[in-house]
Structures are given as structure tokens and as C-alpha cells.
Amino acid sequence: MLIAFAWPAANVGPRDLPVAVAGPQAATVAQKLTAQDGEAFEIRTVTDESEARALIGDREVYGAIVTGGGAPQVLVASAASPMVAQQLSAIAQQMSGTAAASVQDVVAADPDDPRGAGFGAMVLPLVMSGIAAGVLLTLLIPSIAARGIGLVTFAVAGGLLSMAIVQGWLSLLPGSYPTLAAIAALVSFAVAGTIVGLASVLGRAGIGLGALTMLLIGNPFSAATSAPELLPQPWGAIGQLLPPGAAASLLRSVAFFDGAGAAMPLTVLLVWAGAAVVLLGVAALRTGRPETAPASELVPA
Known part of the structure; x- marks a missing residue:
């Protein structure tokens, strides 16, 4: 660390x-x-x-x-x-x-956060809450379908609540509340879904793999407090391919630049969210597949 x-x-x-x-x-x-x-x-x-x-x-x-x-x-x-x-x-x-x-x-930061300190500190809580939700859903809910419902519920609630705090109380971001809440929901789903999906396929080892990826690679190389081009390479570029870095770039683009440069980070988040859905689907198929009895246990009628 x-x-x-x-x-x-x-x-x-x-x-x-x-x-x-x-x-x-x-x-x-x-x-x-x-x-x-x-x-x-x-x-x-x-x-x-x-x-x-x-x-x-x-x-x-x-x-x-x-x-x-x-x-x-x-x-x-x-x-x-x-x-x-x-x-x-x-x-x-x-x-x-x-x-x-x-x-x-030319394009100034929010007047309530002129140095960007609040914006930079905003990414880690999104990642940590997503990791926590993924771990809890994995450990407390055995059903794959119920985990999927829990992921969607957490993402929607987390997106609405986090942007209510960020915009309404802290005033860190300008722009449309529904749009920013949808972005936060996508980030929450991508992070938590990765944890749940990996754990559903790999077992508890998937929890560690997903959490370490998001926390030890994704967060420090997200460039939320700097810029990808200021970080050691290729880690600055790799950070933009993980949900924390994509989240920071997408929120900047939508909040301050009318969506300019939003295509790449949005694609990254959608890919991670889609991968989480695929992993859950694989786990559901594996769980629902009936087990065949060994040949030695087969008895003629």
C-alpha cells in the first residue's frame, strides 16, 4: 500500500x-x-x-x-x-x-472547490463503498439472482445519495443532478459488481482479487487529484482503464466540459459493468446445472 x-x-x-x-x-x-x-x-x-x-x-x-x-x-x-x-x-x-x-x-473549477481537493477525495469513498457492498452481498446473500437485485438497488441508491451529498451539501460539482447521479450509480455498480462477480465465480479469493485491484491499483492511479499524464507511465494510462480513473474523468467531462471527452471513460465503465453481469451469468449457469451421478452409483430400475 x-x-x-x-x-x-x-x-x-x-x-x-x-x-x-x-x-x-x-x-x-x-x-x-x-x-x-x-x-x-x-x-x-x-x-x-x-x-x-x-x-x-x-x-x-x-x-x-x-x-x-x-x-x-x-x-x-x-x-x-x-x-x-x-x-x-x-x-x-x-x-x-x-x-x-x-x-x-478558461474552464474554472467549482468556486467551492478551487484546488480540486474535494473532488480528488470524492473518488475513494465511491470505491470503498462499492467494495464494501460487494463483500456484504457476497457473504450474506447466497442466491446469485438476489445478489444481482442487490447490486442494482445499491447502485441506484448509492448514486442518488452520493450526488445529493456532493452537489447539495458539499457543492463540489456543477451540472445536472440526474446525470451525475446516473454516473455515480454506474461507478457503484461497476465496482461492487466486479467484487460480486469474481467472488461468485472464483469463491472468496475473488473478493481479494477485486478489492486489491480497485484499491491498490485503481485508486492511486486514478489521477483524480492530478492528471493521467502527470503519473508514471504506463500506470497513468492503466489507471484510466479501471473504474476509479474512468469515474474521475467522466465526472470532470460531464460536470465542467458539457460531455467533451466522455466517450472513453463511459465505455470503460460500461465494459466493467458488463463484465460483472457476465460473471454473474456464468455463476448462475454453474449453480443451476444439475449434477450427474457417478456411473458406479447408477442402479438399474
């Missing part, structure tokens, strides 16, 4: 971080960024500021450096990653040579 949680946090840094440069001196700025660290940024050169803003709004880049008319202006999106926004702001100060560099937050 120390390695899983401390190692990513101690090695945070840009790795092929998508940024855009625009304006008449875009090529010069791109050369400077590449000279500082050739592997830190994935640079896209665009014609003007409006195109750079469009890329940020579509979640194709985390920020942009706009040149022309004096010192470069830096566009950031703290809603995508407050940590990346801080790093790009520091680059703006280096380029301008002053502490008061021109930085504009």
Missing part, C-alpha cells in the same frame, strides 16, 4: 502533457518548451487564441500559450486539473519574467 499510494505521489510530473501554442511566435515557444524537457509536453501548434480555447473546451489539451502583442498569455483549465493549471501558470511566470503573468482560467 505504501508503494501504491506514495510512489505515484512522489513522481508526479508532466509526461507528454497535451498543450497548445498559438500566435506568431508559436514555433519559438514550442522550441523553448522542447528544449527544457523534450518528453514533458505534447505540443500542438494552432493559428490563434480561439482555436486554442476550442481545444481546451474539447478536452484535447490542458492549456495553451498564446503569443503576440507583448508577453505570452497562458490559458488554463483548472476544472481539468488544478495541478496542471498551477504548472502552466509557473511556466507563464518564467516566460514573462514577472510574478504577475497573464493567466486566464
Whole structure:
């Protein structure tokens, strides 16, 4: 657990971080960024500021450096990653040579959570509650069909309750409550369903396998407090293929970017939820299959 949680946090840094440069001196700025660290940024050169803003709004880049008319202006999106926004702001100060560099937050984080600390802390409870529900359903309910009903009930109730707290009390996310509650329900089903499905097929060993996957790999590499491109690779990319990372990315996309970039994390969550249903189906078929008596026990009528 120390390695899983401390190692990513101690090695945070840009790795092929998508940024855009625009304006008449875009090529010069791109050369400077590449000279500082050739592997830190994935640079896209665009014609003007409006195109750079469009890329940020579509979640194709985390920020942009706009040149022309004096010192470069830096566009950031703290809603995508407050940590990346801080790093790009520091680059703006280096380029301008002053502490008061021109930085504009194009897509700002929620004003009640400007540093994203609350958002980052929101993912772990979703994972932990899903693990707890999966373990309880496995240990307390023997019927596969009843476990499936319990999963759906938990997902719906968990989605409605968690977003009621997140939006109504803590005010961490803007956007449509029903949509965000549906996302939270999908996350809850994917996590708990993975535990129940693996346990139904593998026995109690499936509980440990599913819980360790979600807790020791999925949560620390979810990039909920940073960005996938800031984590050691390929773990940053692997984290986006697990429910915790997909949940963080999907909630950001829907809450702040009008659904831009939501296709990939939504697909990941649906695949995990579908895999859970398949595992439950396999377990149900195995349970319902009648056992054949050994040949030595067969007696003629």
C-alpha cells in the first residue's frame, strides 16, 4: 500500500502533457518548451487564441500559450486539473519574467472547490463503498439472482445519495443532478459488481482479487487529484482503464466540459459493468446445472 499510494505521489510530473501554442511566435515557444524537457509536453501548434480555447473546451489539451502583442498569455483549465493549471501558470511566470503573468482560467473549477481537493477525495469513498457492498452481498446473500437485485438497488441508491451529498451539501460539482447521479450509480455498480462477480465465480479469493485491484491499483492511479499524464507511465494510462480513473474523468467531462471527452471513460465503465453481469451469468449457469451421478452409483430400475 505504501508503494501504491506514495510512489505515484512522489513522481508526479508532466509526461507528454497535451498543450497548445498559438500566435506568431508559436514555433519559438514550442522550441523553448522542447528544449527544457523534450518528453514533458505534447505540443500542438494552432493559428490563434480561439482555436486554442476550442481545444481546451474539447478536452484535447490542458492549456495553451498564446503569443503576440507583448508577453505570452497562458490559458488554463483548472476544472481539468488544478495541478496542471498551477504548472502552466509557473511556466507563464518564467516566460514573462514577472510574478504577475497573464493567466486566464478558461474552464474554472467549482468556486467551492478551487484546488480540486474535494473532488480528488470524492473518488475513494465511491470505491470503498462499492467494495464494501460487494463483500456484504457476497457473504450474506447466497442466491446469485438476489445478489444481482442487490447490486442494482445499491447502485441506484448509492448514486442518488452520493450526488445529493456532493452537489447539495458539499457543492463540489456543477451540472445536472440526474446525470451525475446516473454516473455515480454506474461507478457503484461497476465496482461492487466486479467484487460480486469474481467472488461468485472464483469463491472468496475473488473478493481479494477485486478489492486489491480497485484499491491498490485503481485508486492511486486514478489521477483524480492530478492528471493521467502527470503519473508514471504506463500506470497513468492503466489507471484510466479501471473504474476509479474512468469515474474521475467522466465526472470532470460531464460536470465542467458539457460531455467533451466522455466517450472513453463511459465505455470503460460500461465494459466493467458488463463484465460483472457476465460473471454473474456464468455463476448462475454453474449453480443451476444439475449434477450427474457417478456411473458406479447408477442402479438399474
